[in-house]
Amino acid sequence: MTSHSISPLTDTSGGQGAPGTELIVDVGPVAHGGHFVARHEGRVIFVRHGIPGEKVRIRLTDSGDSSRFWRADVVEVLEASPDRVQHFWKPADSLTAWKHGNPPVGGAELGHISLQRQRALKAEVLSEQLKRLAGLDLGVEVEGVGANDDGGLGWRTRASFAVTPKGRLGMHAHRSDVVVPIREMPLALPGINDLKLWDLDLSGIARVEVATPANGSRPLVLLAPEETTSPKRLHSVLSQLPNDVSVASFDPGKGQVLQLRGRTWVQESAAGHEYRVTGEGFWQIHKDAPDTLVDAVTGYLAGGGYLQPGAAVADLYAGAGLFTAPLADAVGITGSVLSVEGSPGTSRDARKNLHGESHVEIVQGRVERVLHQRPRNFDSLVLDPPRVGAGKAVVNQLMASHPRAIAYVSCDPASFARDLGYFQQGGWRLESLRAFDLYPHTHHLETVSLIVPAG
Template sequence: MTPHNNSPLAEPSSLQGTPGTDLVVDVGPIAHGGHFVARHEGRVIFVRHAIPGEKVRIRLTDSGESSRFWRADVVEVLEGSPDRIPHFWKPADSLGSWSRGGPPVGGAELGHISLQRQRSLKAEVLAEQLQRLAGLQRTTEVEAVGDNHDDGLGWRTRASFAVTSKGRLGMHAHRSDVVLPIKEMPLALPGLNELKLWDLDLSGIARVEVAVPANGSRPLILLAPEESTSPKRLHSILSQLPHDVSVASFDPSKGEVLQLRGRTWVQETAAGHEYRVTGEGFWQIHKDAPDTLVGVVTDYLSGGGYLQPGAAVADLYAGAGLFTASLADAVGVTGSVLSVEGAPGTSRDARKNLHGEPQVEIVQGRVERVLHQRPRNFDSLVLDPPRAGAGKAVVKQMMAAGPRAIAYVSCDPASFARDLGYFQQGGWRLESLRAFDLYPNTHHLETVGLIVPAS
């Protein structure tokens, strides 16, 4: 493998550890996080925008003599994979972006790979994590959801943006403070693109969050002003925004959402229920994700006889109550549902969404603290933790609650596999597992596992 830069006489040793250096490498398997493994003189390099089996020219983006591994982007394909396709989005195309002098935006790092191959690669990541962290040999298909003929586009109901120094809507390059302007978001629902936020002068705003519900209800734009932004400037920005859209300001550090126009929340629909979700409150971002996940969870628990009228169940990391509402339907007024959520604003949403369900108890607080303070037995549990997973302490508490089954919804195969390992150490096993491509053209995937006592 030969290093390349503007000086053909440069010695390899003078190039090692220098960001911006070009190398030619053979691409190996995919790794968790959207990278592909390559090696240069024994050094592991995590390469983005590659495909296994390719020979590519890469540019180091994060390196150093003391680094355990380096990071790089593909800048030229020398021997391509048959699964490589033209990238659908110019700002996210590594080859085109580097030819224009800079890195691509993050957020669509698998857009150069056919959807079928994307899903097989995600299945490889899931299998590798299960083997490495849980000692479990299991191959699971990553299933498409919704319209399988949409090229993996137009599915996002939520998007987060930065703002360039010139006040234009933008996105960060991967692992970088660089903000690159954009003029479209192909992964998002048409309603988000129709807002045309990239045409506005957003000077004075540090971050923009947009929620466009799949049911067609009123969108919400959240603006995070810079500390120096005056009320007059904020009003000027507000006057540029479409009048039929709700607008609020928010402080990410404090979690405060203040009304500027319309509502501070959006109305979502899933599994026959309506949900109010305030500000940055969590909601599945794929338009078809809520119905898909609720369906799998309830099928797992009902099909095994773990969820029936009169049962006692708990929904942990419950958010605005997506799963809680369907669990309440299943157990009826003779059963009980404990719904636990740590974020105060999201927990308030859950109270509003489930105020007419007497069998539901909404508790705001950290899951481990609530389970410690309110020890009780449950027939089954549902958990949908953040990317970091539940962790060893919570897994122990869940097993101690004596459920006959646990439905675990995860957006990260590594934390899921780690937690599954904790369950196995406690005498539990993975009964069923399904995986879904809820984030097409990115490296992310969603899994739903049914975990039961081994005995």
């Protein structure tokens, strides 16, 4: 087997078990969250940047005698897996980064693994969560999306960046305040890289968000200034950006977006519809994700006869209306669609995107509160909650609305499996499930499932 060596690191740990200590371990099975399980003298260590079956040298990054488990990065591969490949991005490559004395940036933690093995590992995680939390023993496949995988690169339509103390574009290391400067983002669409944000003086800016729609429409750069940043400094950053790019400032805590130049929103396209998405408003980040997910959701509901003209349906955690618009098309003006979204700004986008659709009701508020205040029955539901999932209270409310089917879209295997367990306790069952690799080179995946009453 191949050995990937690096120069020895200085041990500043002050003792075994402290951060900085290096150990040699055998990498075990994959765990949820982008880690792999290893053990040292009975202690569980969650290791990043390994592959099951490898023998590696690791550097402890989060540890201590009182910790239930430790965390570590691989810094040298002593016996490599045949699925190990050259990482496509040096700042995210643990071997290269630690060789130069820096932790790797987050966001590409599986970039050292072949795409085929990445998807197999994600399938293992999904299967394990379903078995542990929902009691289901299922073999699942994680599907690639788009006509061409392109090596899992160039798919992000959105990217979030930090800023180094010297005012240069950077990204955070995993679970760390360390900001590593970068000069490329291989996972992003060319439009994001073409901005060359790494050449700018970003002094006074705490965070930068970029949205570049896959349809080629005008990109948006969001600048989160530090509290002490003057309007003059903010204008100086603005002047460095191309004139054909919209720029806005935003306050992540208050959710406020202020126009600096152009628009405060981007125009997205999916499923034959145009969508306005303001500021940090949620939108699927893979260029092929919106159409992929809409096809999967409507395919399940329409194929099972749950989505027909005249039907009453609901889109919960609806965002800017990605699913609401095709649902409205399917049920027609004789049907009805309730669209519920908690974020005020995103809900306003949904109102604009569904303007003129008299059979669509847009409600801003927490899903559980809206369902409590407006109890009604539905023919089918679309459920697309945030990473934490819907939770037991919402699941019980959904079952009480007596739909014939629920299409559940999830970005987290653990919360999905937990919620599926709640459905099963209420007498429902999993009818169908698909998993998609919408986040290549990361541990994330997306699932679309069809859940129906067991009877």
